[in-house]
Amino acid sequence: xxxxxxxxxxxxxxxxxxxxxxxxxxxxxxxxxxxxxxxxxxxxxxxxxxxxxxxxxxxxxxxxxxxxxxxxxxxxxxxxxxxxxxxxxxxxxxxxxxxxxxxxxxxxxxxxxxxxxxxxxxxxxxxxxxxxxxxxxxxxxxxxxxxxxxxxxxxxxxxxxxxxxxxxxxxxxxxxxxxxxxxxxxxxxxxxxxxxxxxxxxxxxxxxxxxxxxxxxxxxxxxxxxxxxxxxxxxxxxxxxxxxxxxxxxxxxxxxxxxxxxxxxxxxxxxxxx
Amino acid sequence: xxxxxxxxxxxxxxxxxxxxxxxxxxxxxxxxxxxxxxxxxxxxxxxxxxxxxxxxxxxxxxxxxxxxxxxxxxxxxxxxxxxxxxxxxxxxxxxxxxxxxxxxxxxxxxxxxxxxxxxxxxxxxxxxxxxxxxxxxxxxxxxxxxxxxxxxxxxxxxxxxxxxxxxxxxxxxxxxxxxxxxxxxxxxxxxxxxxxxxxxxxxxxxxxxxxxxxxxxxxxxxxxxxxxxxxxxxxxxxxxxxx
Numbered sequence: 164x165x166x167x168x169x170x171x172x173x174x175x176x177x178x179x180x181x182x183x184x185x186x187x188x189x190x191x192x193x194x195x196x197x198x199x200x201x202x203x204x205x206x207x208x209x210x211x212x213x214x215x216x217x218x219x220x221x222x223x224x225x226x227x228x229x230x231x232x233x234x235x236x237x238x239x240x241x242x243x244x245x246x247x248x249x250x251x252x253x254x255x256x257x258x259x260x261x262x263x264x265x266x267x268x269x270x271x272x273x274x275x276x277x278x279x280x281x282x283x284x285x286x287x288x289x290x291x292x293x294x295x296x297x298x299x300x301x302x303x304x305x306x307x308x309x310x311x312x313x314x315x316x317x318x319x320x321x322x323x324x325x326x327x328x329x330x331x332x333x334x335x336x337x338x339x340x341x342x343x344x345x346x347x348x349x350x351x352x353x354x355x356x357x358x359x360x361x362x363x364x365x366x367x368x369x370x371x372x373x374x375x376x377x378x379x380x381x382x383x384x385x386x387x388x389x390x391x392x393x394x395x396x397x398x399x400x401x402x403x404x405x406x407x408x409x410x411x412x413x414x415x416x417x418x419x420x421x422x423x424x425x426x427x428x429x430x431x432x433x434x435x436x437x
Numbered sequence: 438x439x440x441x442x443x444x445x446x447x448x449x450x451x452x453x454x455x456x457x458x459x460x461x462x463x464x465x466x467x468x469x470x471x472x473x474x475x476x477x478x479x480x481x482x483x484x485x486x487x488x489x490x491x492x493x494x495x496x497x498x499x500x501x502x503x504x505x506x507x508x509x510x511x512x513x514x515x516x517x518x519x520x521x522x523x524x525x526x527x528x529x530x531x532x533x534x535x536x537x538x539x540x541x542x543x544x545x546x547x548x549x550x551x552x553x554x555x556x557x558x559x560x561x562x563x564x565x566x567x568x569x570x571x572x573x574x575x576x577x578x579x580x581x582x583x584x585x586x587x588x589x590x591x592x593x594x595x596x597x598x599x600x601x602x603x604x605x606x607x608x609x610x611x612x613x614x615x616x617x618x619x620x621x622x623x624x625x626x627x628x629x630x631x632x633x634x635x636x637x638x639x640x641x642x643x644x645x646x647x648x649x650x651x652x653x654x655x656x657x658x659x660x661x662x663x664x665x666x667x668x669x670x671x672x673x674x675x676x677x678x679x680x
Contacts, residue, residue: 181461188629233631235631235635236630236634263482352550352551353547368627368630369623369624369627376556379559380555380556389630413626417629
């Protein structure tokens with residue numbers, strides 16, 4: 164009798180689980196619990212240190228290649244990375260090879276530079292979307308201005324103070340690729356390894372395990388993975404943002420999944436052996 | 438962007454999100470509308486990106502400025518479209534030839550160096566520095582090297598996997614399982630993050646500033662499902678009575 168009752172658990176309409184998950188994720192948004200994010204992974208710390216050790220005025224190239232489909236994971240980390248770069252008074256160049264990123268980049272730059280009193284053309288420049296990433300990467304190795312003569316507003320970049328002394332990868336201190344695609348692989352293979360430019364990355368949690376080998380060999384200077392990584396970076400720069408606020412919801416959702424896995428396995432064992 | 442457009446954007450965003458999530462309950466016309474709209478908008482966006490970011494700056498403007506050399510790669514690109522006309526589809530081979538040559542020339546050396554030689558080097562290099570390493574790092578290096586060998590052996594099929602060789606192969610399977618477990622765990626986390634992102638937006642659009650877009654659309658959807666279920670039940674009852 165009890166066994167039959169327990170077996171009903173496995174026939175539960177999955178829509179109840181969807182509802183439970185929706186409530187679990189929605190409640191912390193409405194009323195944040197403030198669960199702590201105490202662990203900071205070494206890979207995230209390495210990205211932080213790569214930027215932290217750069218002298219003021221160094222040129223850092225940000226390749227922001229994500230669209231709204233991966234925005235919850237990558238937008239907070241891109242924002243945190245740029246905040247860190249501006250707080251260190253680094254010169255920032257932004258490129259993108261995903262057309263859908265352009266709006267998201269504008270969204271960040273409408274807000275973040277003002278927080279640090281940074282000016283377009285002087286402290287940062289946003290270059291326009293370019294198709295055919297490999298051709299662009301190859302061209303930038305010899306002469307950046309051969310492929311990017313103007314910024315996204317059509318202003319010539321060669322005379323901009325932000326681009327002073329920057330002609331190709333040799334003049335860049337770091338390349339940071341935040342992407343929901345395989346573009347970080349390209350930055351490592353076609354730029355980092357080939358021209359000796361330090362490359363760091365920020366990727367979705369799905370892609371994160373695949374970059375372990377690059378981290379081990381130091382081909383990648385550091386890696387931020389998913390919303391958890393974004394929250395870690397926000398902790399490091401001491402500026403909580405969307406990544407940190409998402410940790411409550413993620414923690415609770417993970418607990419729910421663990422509870423469901425454990426419950427179903429305990430029931431399964433009980434049904435099988437008792 | 439004006440306030441009105443922000444509010445309209447909020448309603449569209451909240452509406453489309455709820456319409457798409459409604460499929461989790463059951464299929465409905467609102468889901469279909471959102472699905473078709475997504476495909477149409479995606480295609481439209483891709484078309485305008487191709488025209489404004491590729492065709493205009495890379496072909497039209499250079500040609501207008503007298504840089505006629507861009508016509509050659511343009512013709513090679515257009516040649517790919519002949520695939521759709523069987524009689525002259527052979528022309529597309531010229532375009533593909535360039536793409537293959539260019540792609541292979543770039544990818545093969547980079548792939549060999551980055552993913553093959555550097556990775557082999559990275560696995561072996563720690564053994565040349567054992568004296569300066571901590572016991573934990575030595576253990577880590579041995580684990581990486583041992584794992585690499587066992588997994589590679591699992592995929593080596595020219596020797597029958599039995600006896601001790603079977604054990605090496607089995608260890609390789611455990612390493613693979615650990616990787617798949619980590620990858621799956623991260624996938625779950627990534628999906629929850631995306632869901633959190635949508636819910637966070639829905640919460641934003643539930644504010645008075647957006648005239649309670651989320652609540653209004655959600656209630657409207659619930660009312661639709663109740664009415665739909667009521668009328669289909671009535672229809673079913675009538676047809677059963679007629680039968």
